[in-house]
Amino acid sequence: MDHSPAFGQADLSNCERELIHLAGSIQPHGALLVLRERDGLVVQASANCGDLLGLPADRLLMRPLSVLGGDLDARVRLLSAAPDLAEPRPLQAHTVVAGKAREWLLVLHRVPQQGVLALEFEAAGGSAPEVLVAETPSLMARLSEAVQRFGQAATIPALCDGITRCVRDLTGYDRVMVYKFDPDGHGKIIAEARHPRLETLLGHQYPSTDIPQRARALYLANRVRVLVDVHYQPVPLVPVQLPADPDGGRPQAEELDMSMCALRSMSPLHLQYLKNMGVTGTLVVSLVREGRLWGLIAAHHDTPRAISPALRAACDLLAEVAATRIAAIENYAHAQVAILVRRLEQRLVEATSTxxxxxxxxxxxxxxxxxxxxxxxxxxxxxxxxxxxxxxxxxxxxxxxxxxxxxxxxxxxxxxxxxxxxxxxxxxxxxxxxxxxxxxxxxxxxxxxxxxxxxQLRTVTWAGDPAKPTVDDDPLTLSPRRSFAAWSEIVRGxxxxxxxxxxxxxxxxxxxxxDIIVQVNAVRLLVAEHQLAGVRATVQSSREPVAIADGNGHLLFANPAFAALMGRAPDSLATLDALAAAFTDPAQLQAGLDSVRSLHQAWRGELGLRRSGDGDGGEALPVGLRIELVPGRDGQVLGYILVLSDLRDSHRADAARRHLEDALQQAGRGGRNDAAAEVPGSPADQVISAILTNASLAAMDIADSAGGPGVAPLLEEVEASARRAAVLYGRIRQLV
CATH class of the missing domain: 3.30.450.270 (PHY domain)
Structure with missing residues (x-):
């Protein structure tokens, strides 16, 4: 049984489950119409439509958009035919209010499970307090500069510092922060750009309960959220619920899912939280890494503040580019780990031999x-x-x-x-x-x-005492706390x-x-016959394909993993010559053996393997082969250790990288789709170039780290991110 409290009915004991996506109201600086998708009729409207659109909500219900005049109906019909409307798409149109044309910046998205379209109105030029709109040359120049700066950041702190400075410069909020989540869900402010009159919050931590799980899920779905004025009066939807539509697959009335609505009202608990902090206007942009919420860009303002859809799209674009850079930086750290481990492995192998x-x-x-x-x-x-x-x-x-x-x-x-x-x-x-x-x-x-x-006794600085959320059991007296002054605790144990x-x-x-243990046990097979039975069990159970040959080239042992990769029975692998015949270029293996014998150094190579049963027409399996020479104490060669590896995943990663390069070229051509954008050196040209350069750098960092199954998905994530950044750029071009 679902015990989730309805929107506005939660307290601190159950706010994790509050149905915040079913708000049933909007912020008053815009208007909302809900259209039945199958016929385009208005089935729900915000109560302020009379003031903003010239027709009260009750006179709009069950009527087409054409009653509002202008080109609104035609433009919405054209865009509503697009298949990818799960994410809001911007458009511009005008209506006729009191006999005069009025320009609107609109956002349209589909709510597929309910069979409706949500259309949000904001006045072009802004009707909200202190509205901030985008100026095309300045916006493009700043975006270009920001994307280039992100691409040059070598560490997470440097990148996050650049994020806060660029977003504050772009939007003008009093304070912009990067808020990073730890594995336990707690958040910490790791970067900050602020007005000099404000005290710093850098380094402050916030408990995981400050952002409920439902809110985190919405931050993943709808990556930009703006609160214009914390003291606003919510505007209800009329009617409260979407009416039943049996012909459209909705047999009962239900509340509108407002997950993707930019105007959606915010939880009273969250509003009280912001009031306790002394914050009036906010902007929050999600930083998403591998499908998870890595952190947030949070902007606060002391007075009401609205920003245009173009600026919101610009912030979304910057967050997408920053997330790509985060992936590259963190993966580069993993590449450095791999280098350190290879050095350690080399020292241990040498020590084992001697x-x-x-x-x-x-x-x-x-x-x-x-x-x-x-x-x-x-x-x-x-x-x-x-x-x-x-x-x-x-x-x-x-x-x-x-x-x-x-x-x-x-x-x-x-x-x-x-x-x-x-x-x-x-x-x-x-x-x-x-x-x-x-x-x-x-x-x-x-x-x-x-x-x-x-x-290690350590001091954790919280933004207020997280252990005292309420006063006198009144959830709104302190929600979750009144004081956000730095509060420190000493953590023991x-x-x-x-x-x-x-x-x-x-x-x-x-x-x-x-890996070393497997190799060491393989050496023991050569030097300790009386230990063969015990060591063989260890090597045979290894998942790494290993074979051993004596100094004369006779194969003494091949574990099941080696035989399975070769596609042959273990007893059919008698000599190195028989082994070489299984490869498309036997001479390459022979050259590797000669190199090992003459230089007494390990040899690595990539070969094509013809597996038994594949037939002459079958495609050769790409494998890596490492040959280690095992010297005896008297200088003689005791034998060789051969380690096979399946390179199909590595090749798939290479293919993903080539596919990404092609996709970036296509995205570059798609991003320069008008005459202004094609002027070399123009701000628009610099933006798309910077986006593609950032994605290319990220791809190089990821591809250089290692091969294997983990690289291809990361490259695909970079490709998807670059495509989305290019789409967002295109939307910005439409809006400005």
Whole structure:
């Protein structure tokens, strides 16, 4: 049973579920008409239509738009034929009010589940207080400058600083902030541009309850929201509900879904919240990363303020470009992680070849293991043995912790900043190991590498006391609090939380160690015959395709993953010559072997594999092959380790990158579709060029990070973002 409170009926105990998309009213600086899509008749209208449109709401109901005169009906009919109206589309038209033509800036969108179109009116030139409209040359120049600035940002702080400055310069709000969400849903102001008379809010944190989940969902759907005047009187819709329309698939009357309406009224709780902050007008623009709400651009003003649809579209465009840059910066950090891990892997492989034990090499230099993750201690449990460095719990405590981690381990890596909070029985570990990050190294045994962080007393600055939301149980007396002055608390029993980059690094180190363990066990097959049975089980269970050959080129072993990728039975792989015959260019593999023998260095190559059963006409499977030489203590070659990898995902990523390049060229041609935009060096030409350059830079950063299944979706996201930015640019051109 749904216990969600109706719009305006929520209090602080249930505001998470308030039906804010069913507001049933609008802000008074515009008007709203709801049209039945199948015949274009008005079925719902805002109560202020008489003042703004010249006809009262009751005289508009069940009548066509043509009663308003002008070219409104013709322009709406033309646009309503578009298939992609789920997202609001702008248009300009005029009506006749009191015998005089009146120009309107309109926004139209489809509410498909209800079979209606929502048409929103705002006066061209603005009728709201302190309205801000766009001037074409200035807007284009500022957009061009902003997009170029975003593309040059190398870090998230530099980018967010640029966002706040550019948006404030564009819109003139008293304060513009970038508000970033953490994994727990709390928000923190990480960048700010403000009028000198205002006190800074930089660094302030806001509890997750300040933005309910329904509001977050709307921020994803409708990415720009404007509140002109917090003290406005809501204008109701007439009638309150959409009338039943059995012929249109709506058998019962129901409330209009206003999720995508720019004029939609805001929750009374949210309005009270803003009043308590002393804020009158707001602009909020979503920053979306991989389909999730990464953060918000929030602008506040002390007096009523409205901005034109063109400026709202410009802010939406800047947020889209910024989100693309965020993706590139964060993915570049992951690329740096990959470089660090490859260096570590190289050192461990070399140590294994010369000393026979990668574990000692891993712990020989504690700084190499601890510093990248800013850990204060680390422990390895492998083959029933513990190795530790730095400050770590006692061995009995480590065993207890390992059992607890292993019970909860679901995906790499496992991480917590407060062991004592998550498991009170482990509270004694807090001084030394409040923070734990763990990666599993085996599918068969509880082998783990763990990093620790000591408890760190830290001061968190909140915007007001989040623990005191009400006064005298009156939800509107303090909603959620009256004082937003900086309120600090000392957080105990926790370590510094693990960042996304640190989690990625831990995951990558774990994956690298798993790879090294497979290679080490493969070496043991060559040098320890009496351990063959136990080691074979470990290598066979590995998902990485591995084969071993002796110094004479006879294949001693190929694990099932290797045979499966080759498309051949393991016993059919007898020699390196037989293996080479399976590739489209056997000489390439032979050249690789000769290089390994002469240079005593690993060889990597990309080859085409003819799998058994594919036939002569089948397309060769692209694979990567790595050949490692295993030297003996006497200088002889003990043998070779061959590791195969399926490159289809990597090729798919390359194809996605080429597709993106073609799409960017098409977007560039589509963005320059009028004479003014085609003038080289014009502001309009600079805007679309800057958009495409930003997308290209993002694509290069993403493509250079790594191949694999994760790259193609990221490139597709950049393509979609660039296309949407070009569409938004086109809409701005229509409006200005």
């Amino acid at each position: 000393e026979g034990d990668w574990r000692l090499a891993l712990f020989r230099n504690p700084r190499t293991l601890l510093q990248p993750l800013e850990a204060t201690g680390a422990a390895l449990f492998h083959d029933g043995e513990w190795l530790t460095t730095g400050e770590v719990p006692s061995t009995p405590e480590l065993r207890q912790l390992l059992l607890w981690v292993d019970e909860r381990y679901a995906e790499a890596p496992f991480a917590t900043a407060s062991v004592g909070r998550d498991e009170p029985l482990l509270e004694s570990l807090t001084p030394v190991a409040s923070g734990v990050l763990a990666v599993k190294l085996s599918n068969q045994r509880p082998d783990y590498l763990l990093w620790f962080r000591k408890e 926790t370590a510094l939380p693990w960042s996304a980059a640190e989690l990625a690094l831990g995951r990558a180190i774990g994956a690298s160690l798993v």
